[in-house]
Amino acid sequence: MRIDVVSLFPDFIDQAAAVGVVGRARERGLLTMQGWNPRDYAEGNYRRVDDRPFGGGPGMVMLIEPLRAALAAARAADPAPVRVIYMSPQGRPLTQAKVRELAALPRLLLLCGRYEGVDERFLQAEIDEELSIGDYVLSGGELAAAVVVDAVARLQDGALGDAESAVQDSFEGDGLLDCPHYTRPVEHDMGRVPDVLLSGNHAEIAKWRRQQSLVRTLERRPDLIDETALGKADRRLLAAWRAEQGG
Numbered sequence: 001m002r003i004d005v006v007s008l009f010p011d012f013i014d015q016a017a018a019v020g021v022v023g024r025a026r027e028r029g030l031l032t033m034q035g036w037n038p039r040d041y042a043e044g045n046y047r048r049v050d051d052r053p054f055g056g057g058p059g060m061v062m063l064i065e066p067l068r069a070a071l072a073a074a075r076a077a078d079p080a081p082v083r084v085i086y087m088s089p090q091g092r093p094l095t096q097a098k099v100r101e102l103a104a105l106p107r108l109l110l111l112c113g114r115y116e117g118v119d120e121r122f123l124q125a126e127i128d129e130e131l132s133i134g135d136y137v138l139s140g141g142e143l144a145a146a147v148v149v150d151a152v153a154r155l156q157d158g159a160l161g162d163a164e165s166a167v168q169d170s171f172e173g174d175g176l177l178d179c180p181h182y183t184r185p186v187e188h189d190m191g192r193v194p195d196v197l198l199s200g201n202h203a204e205i206a207k208w209r210r211q212q213s214l215v216r217t218l219e220r221r222p223d224l225i226d227e228t229a230l231g232k233a234d235r236r237l238l239a240a241w242r243a244e245q246g247g
């Protein structure tokens with residue numbers, strides 16, 4: 001997968017995507033990235049990339065032309081079709097389902113704004129979709145873009161050592177929250193590892209983990225689960241847990 005990032009701080013993303021799973025995916029050629037700085041395409045000796053907003057008000061707005069030139073250069077760098085995404089609080093919320101959709105594409109281009117944002121005419125003309133990583137305002141789109149890069153990179157085939165671990169994550173596969181995880185030591189002043197995980201009984205371990213995911217999702221994020229839509233096995237696991245709780 002190729003990801004181009006249009007940003008006034010292209011190195012920012014590069015550093016955020018240089019370590020861990022994403023860094024390894026890039027080393028393995030599973031993901032290639034390139035940054036494009038609109039300032040490199042800005043005219044005049046001040047190389048302006050922003051200007052004052054029509055209608056007044058605080059702050060500055062990013063100019064169309066430097067963005068248009070940077071986007072054109074990025075498009076031309078590779079023949080593959082590209083999905084152009086603008087990161088902003090006005091975008092649709094990023095979900096794991098959307099991440100899976102994006103991870104399957106050959107190319108993404110992430111547009112990162114600064115200041116008060118981008119001239120609306122550019123967005124209307126050039127953007128395929130606008131995405132938000134959450135209902136809060138950041139000083140630039142770069143951190144939001146880095147989130148998209150991380151989420152799609154880890155889903156590239158071969159990115160995670162054990163492909164399984166991508167499936168067990170929260171929101172993976174069935175949209176439930178992840179179960180708890182434990183490692184050595186078995187005994188600790190903070191508590192003991194649940195016996196089922198020490199049993200070697202993989203069927204029981206899988207059931208316990210599923211039950212934990214169901215219970216945690218119901219307790220912490222009931223908005224993510226529709227109990228009436230659960231299968232018989234899941235309903236049985238919940239009933240058993242409630243019985244144990246004396247519920």
Ligand SMILES: NC(=O)c1ccc(N[C@@H]2CC[C@@H](O)C2)nc1
Binds near residue numbers: 087115116131139144
């Ligand atoms: N929640 C988000 O995904 C998000 C994205 C971008 C952002 N800030 C940039 C700065 C100016 C404008 O381009 C938007 N804030 C929040």
